[in-house]
Amino acid sequence: MDPRLEPLFTPWKIGKCEISNRIVLTSMGGTNLLGWMEKNHFDKDGARFIMEVAKNHAGLVLPGCQPVYNPMFGQWLYKNRKMYEDLKEWMPEFHKTGAKLFIQLTAGFGRSFTISKMMESLYTNKFLRVVSKPFMDLDKITASASPSPNRWSDKVPSREMTVEEIHEYVEAFAKCAKLLQEAGVDGVEIHAVHEGYLLDQFTLKYVNRRTDEYGGSFENRYRFPVEIVQAIKKECGADFPVSLRYSVRSMTKGFREGGLPGEDFKEAGRDMEESEKAAKYLQEAGYDMLNCDNGTYDAWYWAHPPIYMPENCNLQDVEHIRKFVDIPVVCAGRMEPLAAAESIAAGKIDGAGFARRFLADQEWVTKMMEGRDEDIRPCILCHNGCFNMCHYKGVPNDQELSDSLHLSRCAVNAETLQWKKHYIKKTSSPRKVHIIGGGIGGMEAARVLKLRGHEPVIYEKSDVLGGTFIPASAESYKDKLRELLAWYRSQMKALDIEIHLNEEVRDTAGFEDEPVIIATGAAPRILKNVPGHERMIEACEYLNGAEVGEVVAVIGGGLTGSEIAYELALGGKKPVIVEMKDDLVSQKGVCLANSSYLREWFALHQVPVYLETTLKEVKENSIICRGKDGKDIEIACDSVISSAGYIPAPLQGHGDEAYLVGDCYKVGNLRSVIWRAYETAMKI
Template sequence: MKKEHEILFEPFKIGTVMIKNRFVLEPMEGTNMIDCLPIFKIGEDIYDYYVERAKNHVGLIIPGMVTLRSMVGKQWLYEQKEIFEGLKPLLAEIHSYGAKVFLQIGAGWGRTFTMPLALKELYEKEKETGQKSMFDWDNLLVAPSELPNRWLPEIIHRPLTEGEILEYVDAYGKTAKLCMETGFDGVEVHAVHEGYLLDQFTTKYTNRRTDQYGGTFDNRYRFAKEVVEEIKRQCGDTFPVSLRYSVTSKTIGFGIGAVYGEKFTEAGRDLEEGLKAAKYLQDAGYDMLNADNGTYDSWYWAHPPVYMPLNCNMAEVTRLKEVVEIPVVCAGRMQPDEASASISEGKLDAMGIGRQFLADPEYIVKLEQEKFSDILPCIACHNACLPIYHYEGVGCEIDEEDGKTQGHCALNPRTFCEQKYDFEKKAAVTKSIAVIGGGIAGMTVARIAAIRGHEVTIYEKSDRLCGVFNAAAAPEFKEKDKEFIRWIQQEIESLPIKVEYNCEITTLAELTEDEIIIATGAKPRKLDVPGQEKAIEATEYLLGRKVGKDVAVIGGGLTGCEIAYDLVLKGKRPVIVEMADDILKTKGLCMANSSCMRDLLRYYEVPIYKNAKLLEIIENGIVIETAEKTIQLECDDVIMSCGYMPDTRLVDGGTQQGKTNIHIVGDVKKVGNLKTAIWEAYDLAFSL
């Protein structure tokens, strides 16, 4: 083990409970031991997921939050004794590996309630007609004060009454007692964190009450204080209670977050109040602070995407030990070197890890054995774990298929599907397999097929693997993408896979393998406008093409916006031209990612023309048409980022009609993202 990491493997105490090391598996939506959407039930496919991580040395497991009330049926969690009884075998097996489990229980969402357009329409129809559905709107659309919904501001949440607050306080106590009786080692209160209901009571911009739960500091934190007091009253002082805690809100106002390094006026909890509240809540009875920053208005602090720095919450969280004596955990793209140093200096007690454990359950073991290059990195894409999207004209949306696999991992489909993708089960018949295209989809299907015992050859037309992902990973803020490239290349090299470089397959007739897989990816979509020959294609720029000071980026999708941000970091002056009514209008693109990018473009004052059509590329500029007028913009270079379309030349020109041994996978089938490419590749490889 690396000497600097030794402290990560030392035990620490939360109240009276000893945790065997400093690794905390953070709660994430989709990892719920108890699901509450829409009714209470044991989470699906959780058994193998948690056991595998307990086997691999996780010290403390905190499953995804379960609310005290269900979305429908007006059920209370403390009434669900049969569900808790059903978790006892899982808890027993987790405990057999020395891991501890705290159940995270929460009062609910408040104004952050996930409201898609379809639910809004149902709600409004019920208001108009008086008809009732299964949804308990009166208890779902609540807040400390009358507040707009985060996703659809036209939906207004009503204030909780004092009597309802006391009901929640009582429910926290009863639920914690049931957890204790079931065998959980503690509970975590959700949360003075991320702008959820309890947190909305604590911040001035969301709490406008004039009763004992509003106004002064003590009143705003009264709800959270009464919760831990009630838990201790019902469970005793020795049953640990952690608090999920945002040190600061990082919020400028409703729907506007503050990006890393931005100077701003805090609308929510600033650092001074964050430290004061931490001491106050410790003294009230909380035994640990599980901390980061942010609210749903600055969601990317609690769910940091690739644009946020590694260890992004450390500066604020490490200040907590100045005022509290209880353990402090920091989460947010945490890295072991920085965590080890802070723990050694007494600034932290443990390292909070969420999505990295989705990507690689053996993360701790590989750290311990110094197999750093073997770690499959989390690249902070949110493509599978949190694919909730939001843009102009929609609310909190998630596609049906993505909703079924929320909490999973784009890079590792085995997460929550450990039985389905069992690497120990080799193929019944060994086959020779040709993979045409060495991009991520092709490499993945080749890797899994080789693991299952097949003889695999990759035919790659260029001199390098990873295809277009080499360009996608090029910006300086994509350090984890580059790690993923190194990881998957290492995997290919470690397996008996033959790679033919500079070998373009032009006809399938020249291949003699038993199975042929076409993974030739996508090609850029081009705009037919005068002067298009002057433009630079997005991948050209990303792979190193030099540009001038002023650059027009045509296309405000994910790639175009990332290019604009990359240009800003390089001291350029980009402008974005987008045909649609909004940028980042991409289904499945997590709002944590898109809102971070939007706020970065705001912060760096990048001009954005929406509902704008490119008419012509001229010498030293472009001509665009908006709803109001035609505009000529001066620029040195034009980068085209108008999306991609499947490159079907080989498919269309093939001889696959009537054959069963030819398969297509990845973007050549349908342009998607890493999740679609890798998951399709897994399914294909396991079907061969």
């Protein structure tokens, strides 16, 4: 292990609870021990994930948050005594790992509850609203400190919680904490004065406009979380540790509008001055630890950083707030282990929080300790598998129901929390399997086939493995994608997979009866009906190094086009985005944390964006477009990049036992490529 990492592996205490090292698994929905968006029960899949993380040297483990009032079916968490008994039976096995377990309890989401189209229908139809109440009472689930707009939908506003409801929640926290203590859990974490969830909504002036004892003054706005910790301490005793998930700064300009890194703006929520006071106040109330980051759902990219956010994006603020308390402070948010170790060694923070890294590779801490960094499968911060709540103009949460009910799966690791569906099963009949195409899909298929006992052979027409993932990972800020590409290449070498570079396969006739996996990718959509289209530079050509001028028109404002425009601007160019739809990144599968960052960044930096606009002609030094008003617009530019999408390009004339994977089957994202490649390799 790199000796600079040693501070991460020193013991520390939360109250009287000693933790073996400073690595903290922070809570993620979907890794719950007592069920998620379903009837509460002891969740064996959640337990398996938590156990794997604990076995691999996490010091403190926090499973997914548990609402004390279940949004689905309206059940209070303390009612089901059987699951606490099951948890108690499991805890001794967990404690054999040497890790400690805190269960995160939440009051819920309030105005941040992710509303879908189906939920809008349930709420706006009076009959359905009544009928659906027993399993989804949206009026109760979305209630907030004051009447407020929902983060996702204009059709399901939040009403004001009553004082009686608040007292009911406080009592529920205390009852749940007592049952968890009796089950052998080491502590609880209260979620949260953090991320604009319900308790945070009470503390934030732009949401809380109450005039009773829970609104107005500083003490009144923080009364709800204070009463919770006091009730828990009264029920469980002063020595039972209670952590608080805490956002140091809200980084929020107002409803549905965040403040970007480096932006000078007026804080609508908690600024640093208030946070200095609040942190001390919450410590005095009884909290034993602050588990910190920044942001709200209105500025979601701080709490769920996409790849565009800086590494260690919250560290400076958390180090600052540590000066104002005497209790341990943990920092989370794109944390890098070396930076965390340095901060811990200097006494600036006490623990380092990591989350999605564990989804990509539950063994990453063990591998880091053993100096096997090249074996760590990296998280690429895409949110495609773990948290792909998608939102764009006029549409609430656009997400498959299976994703909504099964969070914390992983785009780059098909097995995570899908062990019943995706697992390595050894073959009893080893075969040679020919794989046409050495991109991510081809390499994932080869990896799984080899682990099963087959003999995969990759044929790649270029001189290097990677396919379109090479340009896809080329932008300056995509270091994590380049790490994933390096991981796949190293896996091919470690598994001794036969690879033929510079060998293009035009048909599969020579493979006789042996199975073939076709992973030949997709071809760019060419706008042949646009005069002058031959003047355009295709997106991958630009990403592979094609030169462009000073002012660059990007045709297509989906994720690829928006990321290209972002890279152009970072490099000092002047991009102009032309998009046919009425919003940028108007596509399913892209998390709001990712898409809102790009939209707000373009607005802040005054990047021209033409929505509901169609390209008509490409000229020598300009483009002609038709605007949403039906009139033609001429936009001056030096270069034009086409990001109009891709069309599957499978190898033609393949035999009976041939399988398509990746974009040659259906154009998607990295998750769809990896998961299908895994599943295909399991069929052979």
